[in-house]
Amino acid sequence: MSAAVRTALAEDLSGGDVTTSALFSKPVRARGTIIAHQAMTIAGIAAARQTFRAVDASLRVIRAAKDGASVQRNRPVLVVEGDARSLLMAERVALNFLQRLSGIATLTAQFCKAVRGYRVKILDTRKTTPGLRAMEKWAVTLGGGHNHRHSLGDGVLIKDNHLELAGHDVASACRLARKRAPRGLKIEVEAKTLGEVRAALDGKADIILLDNMTAPTIRRAIKLIRHRATIEISGGVNLANVRKFAATGPDRISIGALTHSAPAADLSMDIAPIRRRIRGSS
Template sequence: MGKTCEGEGEGVEVNKLMLREQLIQFFSEDIGHGDLTSEAIFDNEKGKAYFLAKDEGIFCGEEVIFSAYQLFDPAIEVIMHKKDGDAVRGGEIICEVYGKARDLLTSERVILNIIQRLSGIATETNKAVKKMEGTSIRICDTRKTTPGLRMLEKHAVTCGGGFNHRFGLHDAVLIKDNHIAQCGGDLDTAVKRVKEKLGHMVKVEVEVESREQVKRAVASNVDVIMFDNCSPTEAKEWRKLVPDTIVVELSGGITLHQLEEYVHTGVDYISMGALTHSVKALDISLDVSVKEGVSHA
């Protein structure tokens, strides 16, 4: 089908400056005026620790690890054994770090919270992508992300093999049911107003919920039509009404277990809020090396 949806490509890149600002906020929330435990126990002793996968999945969080330790001490050495998008199994070392023990332990929880969540998103996305193997359907995300983590969560989707939908309200038009309702239920009016006010570089997508709305969206010559909350049978029938010049997206509460029901609908994209809004974190631990072996920190 070879068409593109807004935000497709390599996916959102991790903006290092933005990530640094976010990490400062996250660490400030957790540390406050200081880590009472680590600061009371340690001075400048050096330590070594390992990030270990405790379950099977897809890793995401490489830049988080690097940037976080740079904030604490640029001298901390980070050796990555896994890159973003790599598969991991329980017991595998993701990376090892060397530096002041106090820094390694103070930063532990924030780093783990983020990379566990991102890896969970990458893992869930990869499962969805595999269910579409052999088809031209692409899995993409939505704006149902954790406030403050959208950049990272959308990056995690791409690490799992998925694609990004729009990143925010600012980079594409998506006329939804409430927009149409506010226009008196007239889809044509909503599309006309958008096209009169916005330039040719902005893509226009319309959400439809009936066969009649599909026809009207096609007649309005929009760039993307989203079939919202429809059955696999409806999606397959509605798809026949849309020319190949218009991208077709399917959305509306679709879960991983339901995906296979939509394999033969002929749509171009399936967007899933479940990739980010209710995903299970991948189990990853930070283990500190001691003389007797490895102890769980």
């Protein structure tokens, strides 16, 4: 997270803040309040805190929501006090982290709510923003989801391009991966047809990913597998149909949209000067 904050601030402040410097030559004591303009699952408070602290260690966080908390519309999520010049320099980067990560957490929470009552896990994928994978996958967990592979070294996943290069022999690809991959890694393979499901079972795959299948075909595949492998569904899943897919009985549903298509959460920051009280005034 620290590296991501440093990179983001370097992008924004490599030439300084010429506007703020031109307008304010001296410190201005102020309070910055970040407001949620929609109901959301908040994520990125830790990143925002680090952003303000990296710009100016004297800034003080007065109040903050907890990462993973449900926040209602028009509620403050973070209040920071200190030099207004520092608040202005940190504002955009802090908001960018909060809007991106809260968007992911909120969308994940919506998917988890949609499948409530079914014993299925909602998973993310590796379709993440370059350099922000760890943070985006963290946001998925804050929304109630689970992480798929963090990297290509976390597990074997034989996809369509692997099979194309391996001659479309699903069973042989699974056996070869089992023989050559590091000991203890699970072998997962994509299956687009019932024939490929049978081949995956023949190859002793640990996880079979039913890719872009219709709900009726998924039901047939699940009957065919009969608890001999973990069943994952992926492809074409959205909020409108995820409950229908969950009802077919998979163990997990992986959704790339959690990270590659989550809309930014609506937050803004208001900065106001803190007026000194005059003694004796009422």
